[in-house]
Amino acid sequence: MSDGGKPGVAAASGRPTTRARLDRLVLALGGPVLALGVAVLLTSAVLLLSGRSPVEPYVLMIEYAGNADIQVLIVNQATTYYIAALAVAVGFRMNLFNIGVDGQYRLAAMVAAVTGAAFSLPAPLHVLVIMAVAMLTGAFWAGIAGILKTSRGVSEVVSTIMLNAIATSIIAYLILPAQFGEQRGNNLTTGQIAESGWFPGFDTGPGGVVYGFIVVAALLGVVYWLVLNRTRFGFDLRATGASQSAAAASGVDAKRMIFTSMVISGGVAGLAGMPVLLGDSHTYSLVFPVGIGFTGITIALLGRNHPVGIAFGALLIAFLDKASATLDYSGYEKEIATIMQGLIVIAVVISYEAVRRYGLRRQQQKVGEELAAQAASAPGDTSQNLSKGASA
Amino acid sequence: MHAIVGENGAGKSTLMKILYGMQKPDEGTITVDGEQVTLHSPADAIARGIGMVHQHFMLADNLTVLENTVLGGESLYGIGGRARDKIREISDAYGLGIRPDVLVEDLGVADRQRVEILKVLYRGARTLILDEPTAVLVPQEVDALFANLRELKAEGLTVIFISHKLGEVLSVADEITVIRRGTTVASVSPDEVSTKQLAELMVGSELPTPETRESTVTDRPVLSVEGLTVHTHDAEHGDRTVLDDVGFTIHAGEVLGLAGVEGNGQTELIEALIGLKHADAGTIRLGDEEITGWATRRRREGGIGYIPEDRHRHGLLLESPLWENRILGHVTEQPNSRGYWLKPKAARADTERIVEEYDVRTPGIEVTAGSLSGGNQQKLIVGREMSHHPRFLIAAHPTRGVDVGAQAQIWDQIREARHEGLAVLLISADLDELIGLSDTLRVMYRGRLVADADPATITPEELGTAMTGAASGHLEHEEGDAATGSDADGRPDAASGAQNEENEHE
């Protein structure tokens, strides 16, 4: 939370000094940097143990990521991850664990693809309709978990795991040629969306096309931050996440909040499939990417539910995903990157925790010192003007 | 019986935790039975016959009394029948009235307190540490507890005892140590000091008492409750009526004190008033408006202030900075927001003001609420609620766990607001506070308002009698009356101890 409290301008004694601000920056950056270092060291140890060069893989990956087309791949992948992670983060902020982002975005992409292919509208409108359908579908699917939680007390962890599997079945059914699908060779698709429904990208020349949806993703991040930190609703949501009982006493309708945030989470999740659908595939088929929701969980956790943190997390994971491809070509096992992902997650959170504790301890000490100083300078000035005497 | 007194944060609990092996001292020695010891963990302390009842209950709700008791001491009597027999034996020996197989969560505070003591006795402790064991008990329960303690003392056990209720301390202790900011400032005998002197030793100032001088009660009703009934349903007890036809009116400038043993419906009443519980029957009116169907937020906006009984659960976001806590509960109101947008700047500035005005001891408003001490947290809450000029204030245990200095401050604030026409519902386990601050007194028992009394004449003991259901209707103060013979639970009465205590207030 230390990154949530931006120093206030008006605050007098509450305003951190430059030194304190620097302190805080060091604390905030120190964690991740330290963690990355530790993760790299541990991975190197694994490499050494298996008789490989402990350094070369990194060099290879970094070199490989120097290619423009790989950079585009990384950015595009990060865009998708970013949205999925935001969806997860909305839930986390409320202490809701939406494991269902995976099912939500797949179902949403499927339904949106069917809708988008069914008709054609002028360009911006077509895209907007598809996005709206995706959001609604995602929201609906998450809403089921929300309703089950508020009305029947079903744990969202269980219900979203179930809903993921059910979404798989529904998609498998709907994509049959007898329903909304078409068979193309050995593939099943939902038909091509007309060009008016494509989201134009940024052509970087040799690197390829960066998804235009990255703009939407960035906007989502801004909106996420604004809503959470600058609106009444966001305050209520965070309060509920911090303490459900305190939020209830403060006037938040906890059940409605749970439902609302689940729906919002699902709506955002619905957009996670859009970069690929609107920017690349223009159809939903059997080869549509899967598992993004789960990666989203990792990234939300890495980014500590903060939009900027999530952006870094998404880029980092996307980098490991894409740049690790080169390891294969050079005779290294690509799994090194997976191992490193796991290690990074652990190392990052451990260092976050260490840094958080350190910060907390310092804060308490400061409070304690201040108190002692105050008490020493003005002992017992509190009850002087009180008369006393028994009431009888 | 050795009492330790001191302000909040003086270091009493810390000292005791060190004695119990839960924290490590940086310097110094501990000597038990003439032998210098180093305690690494509670296990070491237990092995040396030290037992501790903590300031906060150390009980696992979802385990039975038996399980809570044998935990950690399984090797003594097993965890089955033998342990159960032993518990019964101890319970009978000291009249603790323990039922081994109920879940702790189903117990009231007094019973929990007894379970805590049982835990210590079960381990054969020779030295008992009791950290504020009486904070949540009514006088009769306190008496019963002291009777138990005296029995233990008679058997040769040593009791170390911490309390903020100085009268209590003087009545039971054989020796008193006063500590201030981590050091011993005095060692006195109870015969030599009065509560006043003791308080001065503690804080360097006089002991305040809650007292309401002139009446400010008007005839303008602010809150009227009629026929309020609330049922709950839970799996264990089925349907229960927790509030049964409750009705009262609080006028502008009036403090209505509500006495009652915890668990008799006060919590539910508060929750029904603030809108956390839905009323199954009856009406609640605020001013001219009926608010029975209103949601919590609307009620708060309509001018109900709320000082919750459990500030950690209902009053604060412990991990959030002070200024966000200042917004909590009033997010829709000025200066915290305009329209749908928060105004963090204004909220921060106003938090500064509250910290200043209400003497919240903190180095700044960016620190988390959790890093403040309990008393300062409470001051923040009071400041926040008062800042919105409520018409009606629910004050539940407003000074629980707050030291004498801060207590006086909070009382002052309530009195001041009352003077300006605030209506207050005051609920407190501290009967002195209740009597001293209230204009009208009511007693709640088993979800009903069973008695009323005049705070000008009533004594805590008389009130306590009604709280246990032994008296009802209008309570009149009778000179020389030593309350009733025995209380409703059939536990032996020990009113004489309380009598002493009362005298200290003169």
Place this chain on the structure above:
Amino acid sequence: MSTATTKAAAAPRKPVGRSRLSLAQWMLVIAAGLALFSLVRLITDANGITSTGQVSAALRLAVPIGLAGLGGLWAERAGVINIGLEGMMILGTWFGAWAGVQWGPWTGVIMGIVGGALGGLIHAIATVTFGVNHIVSGVAINILAVGVTRYLSKFTFDTMEGGTEKQSPPIESITSITVPGLSDWMRDLNDKHWFFVSDLAGVVGGVVTNLSLLTVVALALVPFSWWVLWRTGFGLRLRSCGENPTAAESLGVNVYRYKYLAVMISGGFAGLGGVFLAEVAANIYQEGQTGGRGYIGLAAMIFGNWMPGGMAMGAGLFGYADSLNLRGGGTNVHALLLFLAILLALAVVWELYRRKYVTALVAGVTGLGLFAYYLAVDEVPSQFVSAAPYVATLLVLSLSAQRLRMPKANGRPYRKGEGK
């Protein structure tokens, strides 16, 4: 649900903590469920739903889920959320197969448990010592386990005769037992398709036929876990760490030690579930073999209200629905639609009696929908059949009154000496 219940028959019924039902009442409920099943079977002629083969398949499919669930239970009873079960299971499959191939299946079992426990150890270090968010640590372990096992396979299985980088060579199988006379007798009875008797025979037969010794071990672990956790001092201490670690600490319990132990045992159970997959369900290690069973195990545990018996029921439900799906799903699931419709009708009556009209309405509409669908089709499309376990779980969860209660301090960080 009731069939699932019967499968948990070997599990103790008592652990359902404060449940107000006595043992006899439970038996009655189970019998009633089975009778209803039988009735549905007679009406629909879908004899598969209680056949011996069905039940024994359900049992085999339920075991890995149940073991993962038990793992979850041990960890969460000590206050540590273990979403890393999946990863620990993966470690179990790998280590189990790796040792199993070389030194025989029982060594594999041991090593699988050790592998899972290693995963548990990492989780414990992260959550207990470093106070990391339990979910993060679990997610990380899941990622790590995938990477590590894949990486290791390239150096081990890939170089073995008959193995590849994704697959181990075959492992010698663990002995299966069939209770000689009883099994055949039950099968005969089951084949008669009599009301109730044949169904009961199917259930009993399913349990006594072709039972791997590892299945026996797994089944025994359910009551054993209950006994340890609720009937020994060790279990009491362990549970106290999940309810109120500060209280436990204040009584001299070394909370860290118990949490470590619990999480490692938890990993061991998950690892055993993995071994079961590698040695009994198949006889090879296979990349991706666990396929999310760790998560399902977690769901089964929540379903079972953090109690071994309830968890076993949940695992049984999953196993049964899975086996329905795999064994000629279409017609069987079709028959179960009727079962569900009847169940929902009963729920409507009950809710009406309790004057919960909205719930009754929702249940009624759902029930009618199911019934209409039952009438409208002859066989459920295979796509939906595969969703059956999940739909059934959701339905059962939302129908059963929600009295879920997780250990109070579950998932909360704990620091020695910092309790209030």
Place this chain on the structure above:
Amino acid sequence: GTSTESSGESEDKGAAIAYDVGGRGDQSFNDAAYAGLSKAEKEFGWDGEDIEPSDGESDADKASRLNELARLGYNPVIGVGFAYAGPIEEAAKKNPDVTFGLIDDETVTGDNIVNMVFSEEQGSYLAGVAAAHATETDVVGFVGGVEVPLIKKFEAGFVQGVQDTDPDIEIKRQYLTQPPNMDGFSKPDLGKEAARGQLDADADVIYHAAGLAGQGVIEAAADRDRWVIGVDSDQYEQKTLAPYKDNILTSMTKDVPDAVYNLIKSVEEDDPQSGVIRYNLEADGVALSDSNPAYQEMTELTEAVEQAKADIVAGKIEVSPTP
């Protein structure tokens, strides 16, 4: 990217394969493609490359993989599975000098694209005929891994083959999972339970098209001493299945190795193939194996299979690729 600096022509780096989900070791077409590559490696003396996909990747990743392989100088570059259709279309345009092979898809074409498609339904038809002759209970089974169009082709051919032989035979059909859940190709225990279900229902010949999960099917059938028909390669010869080989009646083989080898060879000989190449019964692209002596002994069966094959080749029997 840096494709400008590519200079594949200077030395012969050989061919590369990009796998589909499952990758090497799937004992299905990925492995088969690798076998073709190995054969070519031996013959032409270079060291080819084979690259696995990562989980949940998109078309862009696949295209990037193909481009990278082309950039590194591999030629031809072969994508295994229809998932590579879109990416190959893209890569082929970008690398006009490189030949791209695409297995199991003919929806995208180009001058430098070679579509290698197999008539699985025809081979499966023969499997159906064999099953219909081998059954004594008049119940046969089909276990498909994941219910996707490709596997449905197997089902369709098999069913038609059985029914054309004896319409009274009951056919049990079971899929293990639904896409995109590909567990049905990798969880042998699912295959085992599904097979057991069919065996319990008296099936005595089971045809599987379930990749690795099929091992469970084979094990279950062998356990009860019933027949099982393998798929993709001759599973009678597979080492991991040695304990069960006697029960593997035959296998419906798909000659991916040769298809891959042929393509590589054509490129090596500077006469690259192009366009759709259909590997059907006629071209021996699909076939029934006869390595199990027990199979060879069933003369009536083998004759019927030969007859059916002749009829299909002659066009007398039309096998539908969809059920």
